[in-house]
Amino acid sequence: MILHKHLLTEIVKTSSAILIALLAIFLSMRLATYFADAASGSLASQYVLEIVALKMLVSIQDLVAISIFLGSYTVITSLQKHSELVSMKANGMSHLNILSVVSKLSGITALIVALMTCVITPIAELKLVELKDLGKRTATIANVAPGVFKRFSGGDKIFFAQGEENEKNFLTDVFVHDDTQPADAVMLAKRSFILNDPETGQKSAIFEDGTSYQGASGTLGYTITDFKRYSVKIKSAGMADVSRYPTFVATADLARSKNANYVAELHWRLALPLFVFIAPLIALLIALKQKSGSWYLGFATALGVYFSYLNALGIFKALMKKEEVSTFLAFAPVHLLFGTLILLLYLDLENRLRFKKN
Secondary structure, eight states: OHHHHHHHHHHHHHHHHHHHHHHHHHHHHHHHHHHHHHHHTSSOGGGHHHHHHHHHHHHHHHHHHHHHHHHHHHHHHHHHHTTHHHHHHHTTOOHHHHHHHHHHHHHHHHHHHHHIIIIIHHHHHHHHHHHHHHHHHHOOGGGOOTTOOEEETTTTEEEEEEEEETTTTEEEEEEEEETTSSSOEEEEEEEEEEEEOTTTOOEEEEEEEEEEEESOTTSTTOEEEEEEEEEEEOOOOOOOOOTTSGGGSOHHHHHHOOOHHHHHHHHHHHHHHHHHHHHHHHHHHHHHHSOTTOHHHHHHHHHHHHHHHHHHHHHHHHHHHTTOSOTTTTTHHHHHHHHHHHHHHHHHHHHHHHHHHO
């Protein structure tokens, strides 16, 4: 039991460290991406942190899967390198015992992933899509960095500002081109800002101390108008209803439907936890089979098997949506194939052990 506990502790510690590292990389990359979108004016900055948090929640099931896979491989490789595995085997810990320890951990992880895929992720993904849409619709000239062209008011107007002032609340030396007019329509203003109506929620872009130019220069229709204050209502298109997309539908509703896309999504949510259970066992057996000093070859093999397994599930999901694969079999052939791989790897290890003893 002490050896079992030691092995389990090492795998948990290593997998947790890998997960934290992956989360840190993921967080930094997403923050950089969404803050860049906010700086360019394509996303309202007040939603960035919430969007990143939801994105992490949606993606954590994938990060947990690869973390426990790499953790299992890394620990066994390390134990072999320092001859600890030999001592553990000498004290009665068999390959089956090692498999049992890892299977308990991968089983618990699979249950957590099942909770994520079947309950939490659909809700988080729908919220994420809605929040992204809201962020894009409410992104206005207030989010534009000086020196960047941006479309606003539903894409009807092109906006550009030379500078900013008053803690970025105002943009200065503003240029606007109106695409809705039959002739050229250009406006220049010394500064602009956003005005919100608290009662209606309507947003307006306010321009001060400027001049508008309408029509082609040199024609009778050409007009120049100076103004002290000019207001433009900012249009925002409503979001299409995506709540019935398979990705966002509750698992219970998917189970009651006979729609091919819904059935494929249901089986996908159930397949991922089983994948999380099986994959670490494969990593463990590959690590046990590798020769001392050739960890890189085993690592490449393990990663190849991991992504082959995941891609095979993706292919079967696509085939199920097209109704080219029986919904009764679903992902069973893929799981059976990689389950058989576990059996073959284990039998090969046992045969090698018997050969050494003889």
